[in-house]
Amino acid sequence: MLRKMAGFSSLDLEELKRRAEILRSQTTNSTSSSYSSVCPKCHDTGTINVIELVDTGFTNSKGESIMREQIKTDPITGKLPLCECYKDKLFDKYNASAGMKPEERMRLFDSADIDDENASKFEIARAFVEQIEHHLAAGAWLYIFGDAARARPRGLSEVGTGKSYLTHCIGNELTRAKFKAIYVTEDKLFGDIKATYNRDSEESEGEVLSRYQDVPILLIDDLFKSKQTDWTEDKLFHLLNNRLGPNKVTIINSNYAPNRIELVCPKTGSAISSRILGAALNVEMIGKDRRRQQRRTEVPKWTSSNSMQKRFVD
Ligand SMILES: [Zn+2]
DSSP, X not given: OHHHHHHHHHHHHHHHHHHHHHHHHHHHHOOOGGGSSOOTTTXXXXXXXXXXXXXXXXXXXXXXXXXXXXXXXXXTTOSOOBOHHHHHHHHHHTXXXXXXXXXXXXXXXXXXXXXXXXXXXXXXXXXXXXXXXHXXXXXXXXXXXXXXXXXXXXXXXXXXXXXXXXXHHHHHHHHHTTOOEEEEEHHHHHHHHHHTTSTTOSSOHHXXXXXXXXXXXXXXXXXXXXXXXXXXXXXXXXXXXXXXXXXXXXXXXXXXXXXXXXXXXXXXXXXXXXXXXXXXXXXXXXXXXXXXXXXXXXXXXXXXXXXXXXXXXX
C-alpha cells in the first residue's frame, strides 16, 4: 500500500501541474465567458482532489498507527477523478458540431423536413446513432451516397438530396449524446494536412493525421468532391485503412456509389471501395434536388423563418 501510494503521489503532482498548465492556457486563449470564472469543484486543476488519510503500516512508540495524507484516486483507474469541467473542455475539441458552420449546428433529426422520399434514410441514420456504442465496438461505418450513374437514368438527382444535411443531423446528435467525434469536409481534411508543411506550423503532419485516425467517430462530408491527386489518394487511403477495426466508426457522404470510387481515385479507389463495402452500412440518397426546388420556390411572406431553416441543403 505504501509503495503504491508513494508512486501515485509523485505521478499525480506532475499530472496535476500539467493539467493546470493546459487549463491556464485554455483560459487565457479563450474568449468564452464560461471559462473566465474558476471552477468551484476543482479550482481549475481539472481533477477532483479529496485528501484522505491512509495507514502507512508503521506504528509510533505508543503503538498507534501512523497515518499519512493522500489525494484520493479512482479505485479502478488508480488516477485522480477528472472534474466535469475538464471533461467538457476536452469535449470542446472533439465534438462533431464544433467543425460545422452555425447554421449546420441547427440541423437536428427532430426538426428535419421528412417526407416519403427521405423518411427511411433518416430512420436508418437515427437508428445508427442510437446504436452507436454497438457500432463502435464492431467498427461499423456508414456510407451515404447519391450517384449520377444511378440517379440520372431514372430522371432523378444525385445532388441536393440532403446527404450533408443528414450528416449534420448525425453529428449534432452525437454531440448531444457527448460522443467524441470530429466532423470535417474533404477540403478541410486535406487543408489541415497541407498546413503542416508550412515552416511555422504548430502541428506536425503526424499529429494531424493521428487526430483524424484515432478519433472514435469521424464524419467526412462530401468526400471525393474534387478530382483526387496522387497525394490526396495516398493520404485518404492510409487514413481510411487505419480507421478499420474496432472502436472506430467512420461516417462518409459522397456523390459516388461504393463500386464507382475508382473513377475519382484511380490509384487506390478499388481498395477504398472494398474497405467501404466491407465495413459500411450503405444508404443511397437520390431523388429530387431540394436545393433547386428551394431556389425555384418563392418564399411567401407568411412563411416563418423557422420553416425555412428546416429546408434541406446538401
Ligand atoms: Zn472543475
